[in-house]
């Protein structure tokens with residue numbers, strides 16, 4: 001493992017040298033999409049220039065290289081997740097596709113009246129597929145509330161989990177408030193009624209190795225473009241016997257053992273869930289991202305990002321000067337939170353703020369963050385969000401805070 005060195009880590013991301021007008025780029029929109037290190041870019045270019053072919057089909061040299069690279073990527077993702085075997089990792093086009101896969105394939109085993117529990121913190125990707133399942137199969141969908149601090153309300157979760165609960169499907173960390181879900185408590189509540197647990201790991205997976213076995217969950221969904229890989233790729237993890245008990249979601253080439261005009265015998269997982277030509281170069285890129293992440297000094301990164309998060313939280317309080325104009329939507333402490341900081345500035349639309357900050361080279365996200373139920377809970381149309389990744393530094397935080405100071409001055413003058 002290479003000890004954490006922010007400058008050399010940052011130098012591995014070519015796009016960070018971009019300029020936005022006269023300013024250096026300060027990329028603080030990592031919860032939407034993180035940037036790719038050279039190792040990921042190089043792996044994809046090398047694949048496309050030396051091994052481009054379809055996988056699991058032909059036996060010529062390029063095809064064998066492509067299959068090796070694709071399956072090697074699966075091994076890297078499995079290792080990053082501490083999966084018991086690579087066959088427990090299903091490549092999908094993204095986390096949304098992974099969550100829809102579970103809603104269809106695991107959802108097929110649910111009966112009318114069975115219950116699925118989500119939460120107000122969830123991203124639309126972990127809400128809409130369950131509503132669609134409810135509408136086609138008669139399951140009951142329940143949602144646990146959030147605390148005023150923007151965390152999962154465990155007391156309310158305990159109330160909504162009942163004898164008919166079959167699945168608790170919850171985000172591992174909020175893409176709005178940054179709150180990290182206390183997974184052990186969720187699993188304990190779910191197991192009391194023999195319910196399965198799904199974690200939407202989109203936001204957590206970029207922040208350190210995930211140990212699916214230690215977490216004790218049944219499904220884990222992740223997204224390539226949020227963990228320093230390309231877009232168009234994600235993954236679903238589940239124990240092999242659970243995957244094997246599930247019917248396929250999409251039908252087509254590659255997911256079969258034999259096909260006659262009358263019937264099809266499906267392949268074993270993971271191929272059963274990978275119909276058609278998969279996103280091969282993207283999988284290779286995700287594998288490279290998982291290797292890149294596996295080699296990091298995560299304690300070092302975590303300490304660095306906690307310090308920067310603290311600077312942002314203190315900086316927002318200082319800019320507010322007790323006027324109650326700036327409100328942090330999420331925990332104001334550093335405990336059990338990601339470096340994802342959402343805030344509302346009274347009288348300033350998040351899109352206007354983001355545009356003002358862009359003129360300082362600072363990339364933020366403003367809007368509902370695909371979490372409209374959470375926005376409704378906080379009675380907001382949207383928030384402005386700064387989300388940090390391992391390459392962010394003090395200069396990024398300085399630019400954010402001085403840009404906000406300038407925006408506040410301009411808004412007061414306007």
Ligand SMILES: Cc1ncc(COP(=O)(O)O)c(C=O)c1O
Pocket residue numbers: 031032093094095096097123125126171173174175200202203222223224234370
């Ligand atoms: C918590 C969470 N879940 C799901 C998604 C969707 O992921 P993908 O873009 O891979 O479909 C996102 C992306 O914004 C997210 O933040």
